Amino acid sequence: MTKIHPNLEAVDPKMNAESVSVYYGDKQAIKDVSIGIPAKYVTAFIGPSGCGKSTFLRALNRMNDTIPSARVEGQIELDGENIYSNSMDVVQLRARVGMVFQKPNPFPKSIYDNIAYGPRIHGIFEQKGDLDGIVENSLKRAGLWEEVKDRLNDPGTALSGGQQQRLCIARAIAVDPEVILMDEPCSALDPIATAKIEELIAELSGRYAIVIVTHSMQQAARVSDRTAFFHLGEIVEYGRTSDIFTNPIEQRTKDYITGRYG
Amino acid sequence: MVLGLALAGWLSARSRAWALRADSGGRLASLPNYHGWYVGLWIFIPTVLFVFVWNAISPGLVLQSVLGSPAAEGLPAIESARLDALREARDVATGAASSTTNPDALPMIAPFSDALSQYRWIGIVLTLIIAGAAGAWSYLRVKPEFGARTRVERVIMAVLILASLVAVFSTFGILASLIFETFRFFEMVSPIDFLFGTFWSPDPMANPDNPDPTRYGAIPLFWGTLLIGAVIAMIVAIPIGMMSAIYLTQYAHPRFRAWAKPALEILAGVPTVVYGYFAALTVAPMIRDLAMSVGIANASSESALAAGIVMGVMIIPFVSSMADDSIAAVPQAMRDGSLAMGATTSETIKLVLVPAALPGIVGGVMLAISRAIGETMIVVMAASTAANLSANPLDSMTTVTVQIVAMLTGEGSFDHPATLSAFALGFVLFLVTLGLNFVALSVVKRYREAYE
Ligand SMILES: Nc1ncnc2c1ncn2[C@@H]1O[C@H](COP(=O)(O)OP(=O)(O)O)[C@@H](O)[C@H]1O
Numbered sequence: 061m062t063k064i065h066p067n068l069e070a071v072d073p074k075m076n077a078e079s080v081s082v083y084y085g086d087k088q089a090i091k092d093v094s095i096g097i098p099a100k101y102v103t104a105f106i107g108p109s110g111c112g113k114s115t116f117l118r119a120l121n122r123m124n125d126t127i128p129s130a131r132v133e134g135q136i137e138l139d140g141e142n143i144y145s146n147s148m149d150v151v152q153l154r155a156r157v158g159m160v161f162q163k164p165n166p167f168p169k170s171i172y173d174n175i176a177y178g179p180r181i182h183g184i185f186e187q188k189g190d191l192d193g194i195v196e197n198s199l200k201r202a203g204l205w206e207e208v209k210d211r212l213n214d215p216g217t218a219l220s221g222g223q224q225q226r227l228c229i230a231r232a233i234a235v236d237p238e239v240i241l242m243d244e245p246c247s248a249l250d251p252i253a254t255a256k257i258e259e260l261i262a263e264l265s266g267r268y269a270i271v272i273v274t275h276s277m278q279q280a281a282r283v284s285d286r287t288a289f290f291h292l293g294e295i296v297e298y299g300r301t302s303d304i305f306t307n308p309i310e311q312r313t314k315d316y317i318t319g320r321y322g
Numbered sequence: 323m324v325l326g327l328a329l330a331g332w333l334s335a336r337s338r339a340w341a342l343r344a345d346s347g348g349r350l351a352s353l354p355n356y357h358g359w360y361v362g363l364w365i366f367i368p369t370v371l372f373v374f375v376w377n378a379i380s381p382g383l384v385l386q387s388v389l390g391s392p393a394a395e396g397l398p399a400i401e402s403a404r405l406d407a408l409r410e411a412r413d414v415a416t417g418a419a420s421s422t423t424n425p426d427a428l429p430m431i432a433p434f435s436d437a438l439s440q441y442r443w444i445g446i447v448l449t450l451i452i453a454g455a456a457g458a459w460s461y462l463r464v465k466p467e468f469g470a471r472t473r474v475e476r477v478i479m480a481v482l483i484l485a486s487l488v489a490v491f492s493t494f495g496i497l498a499s500l501i502f503e504t505f506r507f508f509e510m511v512s513p514i515d516f517l518f519g520t521f522w523s524p525d526p527m528a529n530p531d532n533p534d535p536t537r538y539g540a541i542p543l544f545w546g547t548l549l550i551g552a553v554i555a556m557i558v559a560i561p562i563g564m565m566s567a568i569y570l571t572q573y574a575h576p577r578f579r580a581w582a583k584p585a586l587e588i589l590a591g592v593p594t595v596v597y598g599y600f601a602a603l604t605v606a607p608m609i610r611d612l613a614m615s616v617g618i619a620n621a622s623s624e625s626a627l628a629a630g631i632v633m634g635v636m637i638i639p640f641v642s643s644m645a646d647d648s649i650a651a652v653p654q655a656m657r658d659g660s661l662a663m664g665a666t667t668s669e670t671i672k673l674v675l676v677p678a679a680l681p682g683i684v685g686g687v688m689l690a691i692s693r694a695i696g697e698t699m700i701v702v703m704a705a706s707t708a709a710n711l712s713a714n715p716l717d718s719m720t721t722v723t724v725q726i727v728a729m730l731t732g733e734g735s736f737d738h739p740a741t742l743s744a745f746a747l748g749f750v751l752f753l754v755t756l757g758l759n760f761v762a763l764s765v766v767k768r769y770r771e772a773y774e
C-alpha cells in the first residue's frame with residue numbers, strides 16, 4: 061500500500077487514479093496504484109527501471125491503447141471524468157493530456173509544420189494568421205523562438221537533440237493541454253540541454269499539471285514539487301519532494317535514494 | 323579424374339598433417355583440413371587450367387600432324403572439299419559418325435585416329451605430370467608452422483572475385499552486342515527518324531539496302547508502352563498496393579499480417595504467361611463487352627486497357643511490399659508522437675507515416691514501372707501488334723517489347739533493318755529502365771540513410 065506523507069497538503073487533483081492495474085498479456089506491470097495529480101505542480105515519478113513508471117504514465121493519456129496486449133483496470137479521472145469510460149473521446153483526451161517522449165521525435169516536417177500539427181488536426185484556429193500566432197507563442201513558451209525564428213521552414217529533424225526536445229514540448233503546448241506528461245525527457249540529452257529543459261519545466265509548471273518520469277534523483281529534486289517512488293509496479297511512497305528525499309518513511313525508498321540499488 | 327587426383331592430394335595431405343600433429347604433439351599453425359585443402363587446390367586448379375588449354379589447342383595439333391602424314395597428299399585441292407573431307411574423317415575417327423561415303427575422307431581416317439589417340443595420351447601424361455608436380459610441391463610444404471589456412475583463404479577470395487567478374491563481364495558483353503547491333507541499325511535508319519517518327523510499320527520483305535525511314539518511327543511504341551506500363555498499370559497498382567500496405571502495417575492483426583504479406587509476395591512469383599492468359603482470355607473480352615454495352619462500338623478486343631489492368635495486378639505485390647517495408651521502417655516514435663497529439667490512426671497515416679515513407683514508396687513505384695515497361699509476356703498475349711498513336715485506352719496498342727518479339731520472329735533476314743530495329747528498341751528500353759532503376763535506388767538509399 062502506498063505510504064502518503066502526513067504533511068502532504070490536500071489539493072483538488074487534476075487527475076486522479078483509483079486502484080489502477082495495467083497488464084501486458086498475463087503479466088501485471090502496475091499493481092493497484094492510486095494517486096492524485098495536482099494542477100499547476102510538477103509531479104515526479106522515480107524508481108528503478110522496469111518498475112512501471114512509463115506504463116503508468118501512458119495509462120494517463122491512454123497511450124497504452126496503441127499496444128495490443130496492454131489492458132488497464134481501475135479508474136483514472138480527468139477533472140472528475142473517467143477517461144476510460146465510453147463517453148470519453150481519446151482524441152480529445154490526448155489533446156488535453158499531452159505527452160513528451162524519452163527520445164525527441166519531431167516529425168520529418170518543417171519546424172513550423174511540427175508545431176502546427178496539433179492545431180491543424182484539432183482545428184483550433186480560425187485563420188492562417190492565428191496559426192502563425194500559435195506557432196510563435198508555443199515556440200516562445202518552449203524557449204525556442206529566438207533560436208529558430210529565422211528558419212521555421214527548415215526540417216525539425218535538422219535541429220540539435222536538445223532543440224528537438226524543446227520542439228516536441230512546443231508541439232505539445234500548441235494544442236493548449238491541461239496536463240503534460242514527460243517520460244524521461246532528458247535521458248537522451250547532454251547536461252546543458254538538460255538544464256534548459258529543466259528551466260523550461262519550471263516555467264511551465266505554473267500553467268500546466270506536469271508529470272515527469274526521471275531516473276535521475278537530482279533532477280526530480282530540482283524540478284518537482286511532489287515525488288512518487290515506484291517499485292515493482294507499485295507506488296511505495298508519495299509526498300512532497302523535499303520530504304521524500306530528506307525524510308523517507310519506507311526502507312525501500314531510503315535504499316533507492318541513497319543509491320543502494322537501481 | 324582431376325577431381326579424384328585432387329581428392330587423393332587432399333586426403334594424403336590431411337593425414338600427413340594429422341601425423342605431424344601427432345608427432346610434434348603440439349598444435350599446427352593451421353588445422354589439418356586446411357592443409358588438405360591447400361594441396362587439393364594446388365592439384366585441382368593448375369590441372370583444370372591445363373585441361374582447358376589442352377582441349378583448346380589439341381585439335382589444332384592433331385590436324386597439323388594429320389596434314390603432315392603421307393595420306394594428306396591425296397586430299398582434293400579445292401579448299402571447301404578438302405575441309406569437308408577432313409571433317410568427315412575426323413568425325414569417323416572420334417566416333418561421332420559411324421562411317422563416311424566421301425572417297426576423299428576414307429584414307430584420312432586412319433591417320434586421324436592415330437593422331438587423336440597419340441595426343442590423348444600426351445594429354446593424359448601431361449595432366450598427370452602437372453598434377454603430380456603441383457601436388458608434390460605443395461605436399462612438401464605441409465609443415466607444422468605452415469600457414470595453409472591463410473593461403474586457402476586467399477584462393478577462396480580469388481574464386482569469389484572471379485565469379486563476380488563473370489557476372490559483370492557478361493553484363494557488359496550483352497550490352498556491347500546490343501550496342502553493336504543498334505549501331506548497325508542506325509546506319510540504315512537515322513536515329514532522328516527512329517526516335518521522333520510517329521509511324522511504325524517496318525516491312526521485313528522490303529529491300530534491306532534501302533529501307534523506308536518513315537516506317538521506323540518508334541513514338542507510337544513508346545507511347546503504347548508508357549500508356550500501358552506506366553499509366554494504366556500504375557493507376558491500378560498504386561492505390562491498391564498502397565492501401566493494402568497501409569492496412570497490413572497499421573490495422574491488420576499481427577497474425578493476419580504474418581501470412582498475408584508472404585501470400586501477397588507469392589503473387590510476384592506467378593509466371594507472367596499466366597497473367598497473359600488472364601488478360602487475353604478474361605479481361606480483354608470483358609472490357610470489350612462492357613464498352614459495347616455502354617455504347618462504345620469500336621472497342622478493340624486487344625485494348626491497351628486490358629493489358630494495362632492485368633499488368634497493374636501483376637505489379638501490385640511490388641508496390642505493396644515496397645510501401646509496406648518503407649511504412650514499417652518509419653520509427654514507432656513518429657507514430658506514437660502523432661497519436662499522442664490526439665491524431666487518429668488514419669490522420670497519423672496520412673500526415674506522418676506516408677509522408678515519411680514517401681521516398682521509399684516512390685522508389686518502389688519506380689522500380690515497379692521499370693518492371694512494367696520491360697514486361698513482355700502479358701502484352702505479347704493481350705496487346706496487339708498494331709502501332710497506334712491514340713489516347714483512347716480502348717484502342718489496340720502495341721509496346722516496345724511486343725515489337726521486339728515481332729521483329730525478331732518476323733520473316734526478315736537477320737541483317738534486315740526490320741530485324742535490327744529490335745535491337746535499337748531493346749537498347750532504348752534498356753536505357754530507360756536503367757535510368758529508372760538508378761533513380762529509384764538512389765531515392766530509396768537516401769531515404770534509408772535518413773533514419774540511420
Ligand atoms: N509493450 C510492452 N509489452 C510487454 N511488456 C511491457 C511492454 N512495455 C513494458 N513492459 C513491461 O512492463 C514493465 C514496466 O515497464 P516500464 O513501464 O517501461 O518501466 P519503466 O518505465 O519504469 O522503466 C517491465 O517489466 C516491462 O518489461
Ligand SMILES: [Mg+2]
Pocket residue numbers: 113114115243
Ligand atoms: Mg520507462
